[in-house]
Amino acid sequence: MIPAIPSAGRFALAGARMLAAHVPFAAESVDRDGFVLVDLLIDDGRFADVAAAVAAPAADAPRIDLAGRIALPTFVDAHTHLDKAHIWPRAPNPTGDFMGALDTVARDRAANWTAADVAARMDFCLRTAFAHGTSAIRTHIDSIGPQTRISWPVLSETRDRWKGRIELQAAPLFKIESALDETHMADVVAMLDAHGTGVLGAVTFMVPELSEGLNALFALAERKGWDLDFHVDESADPEARSLSVIAETALGRRFPGRILVGHCCSLAVQPDDEHKRAVELCARAGLSVVSLPMCNLFLQDRQAGRTPRWRGVTALHELSDAGVNVMIASDNVRDPFYAYGDLDMLEVWREGVRVLHLDYPFARWAPAVREAPAKAMGLGLDGVRPGAPADLILTDAREFTQLFARPQADRVVLRAGRRPPPPPDYAELEALGIAS
Incomplete structure (x- = not known):
């Protein structure tokens, strides 16, 4: 004891x-x-x-x-979704898979994500993370249609309120095709100028607009002096190879900022030659890679009536051996993408050890929950x-x-020599109609 x-x-x-x-x-x-x-x-x-x-x-x-x-x-959590957190009781994923999560979140967002709803769930999350021992977090903010102008002011107010306790960063989240939509991007840029933390991002897929969309975002980040943060290849399809396109774009443009790429699941199931090429490109381009072991274990390779055949995570060992800055993070919490979790980076580390074999020696991987994400986020510790x-x-x-x-x-x-309050009670969420 x-x-x-x-x-x-x-x-x-x-x-x-x-x-x-x-x-x-x-x-x-x-x-x-x-x-x-x-x-x-x-x-x-x-x-x-x-x-x-x-x-x-x-x-x-x-x-x-x-x-x-x-x-x-204390820990640094480089990839979360505070705006989605804790909606599972009112928006359970009917299939448990990726497409079911997308559809369920979209419906709940349209029906329920008022400023008050988002603010209450964000604050609940930060109190939880603070109690568990996290001192810095980056969250992705769904930046789609009217939600863009609802969530970013909430993020800004929350960040100010938590200053000195948790360093809070945020990146916008939208499909890469939307980078070519002038009306959409005008809203995003206005919100990032007013409320952002110097990070731009999107979800990348192997769509015809991928290269054009990436170049548009890289060019915008270069003009603004922003970093980049992408959701990448969250798929078991070995043909999902946008990771290499991102690295090639960064190299071709000599991008001066930091680039963090998350998920990169398909890298683990690609043929050896493509796998090796992608790892080498990541190292040359100076990308940082965050794996989300709990969420991707939950979502990937899920088929009804069939036991999953792989763990859903990326090739973290190979990337690390190539000199890439690698880390693990919480990702989603009690939402349609992941029904569990508590923004507890010690749990993430514990499960990362099991899922990704982050051991022998254990100390080699300790930076994955502190120093590596701090580097990717540009934080001093x-x-x-x-x-x-x-x-x-x-x-x-x-x-x-x-x-x-x-x-x-x-x-x-x-925290500053004092014990923080314990994690908040789930009963607090009853007022939002989302408690079990």
């Missing part, structure tokens, strides 16, 4: 087990999982000292002995160092197999 932690003031956490990559000193003794033992002095919500553990820390403060329990820095906010996740595990064997529901999250 994790010892009781003071609610405020000055105190020392002794014998915390942290990854050597997360501490600001050269560790002399690193265990097989990459951990070192650390003493942390916290004062008024900030780290006052971070040092290698000693037998009896000389801090003039109450001493809490963690006895080698794992302490983690305070980290665990003197003067930084005392943001930590304390667990009752002492090695990685223990960390991932249990859901760590008893973790202790510290």
Whole structure:
């Protein structure tokens, strides 16, 4: 059991087990999982000292002995859909597959996504993520027809309200063909100019307009100084190869910004020569790739009466070996694309280990839930160092197999040295007519 932690003031956490990559000193003794033992002095919500553990820390403060329990820095979640979250009870996916999700969301969006509805569900999500230990999130915002002018002001207000607790970014979501629709793009640009966070994006498919649409978005991003974020090839069709087209476009234009591509499912089922070519193009173009292990495990290769034959995720190991910045993220939460989830990046990491074999060594993949998404999002990380906010996740595990064997529901999250409120109760959603 994790010892009781003071609610405020000055105190020392002794014998915390942290990854050597997360501490600001050269560790002399690193265990097989990459951990070192650390003493942390916290004062008024900030780290006052971070040092290698000693037998009896000389801090003039109450001493809490963690006895080698794992302490983690907070997470970064680079791909979510806060505007869709928690609508499953009023909009269940009748088939559980991708097309069923698209149709169900479209109906619910048209009928129910008022500013108040979107705002309430976004705030519910952020309180949940904050309680679980996430400090930065990028969400995709459905930017289709009238919804564009409803959701973006809500995003802006939410971002302002959460400033200092969660860094919130957003990217628009629409079909790549819509990039060629002047009326549509005028609305999108107006909303991004007024409420955006410097990120432009779309969903890419192998449609005749793909190259023209991509070039239009790349050109717009170049003019505005924006980054790009695409949903890519979320399909089991090996002919879905828009990932390579995106990389070729980036190379041909010498695009100067960051590009994050999500899903890329079909890469895992393509012939070896095309697979290798796409991986090499991603590396040359400097793309970052985010895999969504829980949602894609749920959606991909789903056929009634048939056991799925593959896991739905992309070729993360091959991409990483080629030098591509790779990560995992939450994606959808309790909506027609994924009926489960809780914006809990420790759950995402735990399931990513199982689905994607993100282990042996475990420490190699730890950046996939923090440093890699921060890089893709252009974020600086305070980290665990003197003067930084005392943001930590304390667990009752002492090695990685223990960390991932249990859901760590008893973790202790510290934000600026204090425990945040617990995740909100689902009963709050009853006023929106979406509670079970």
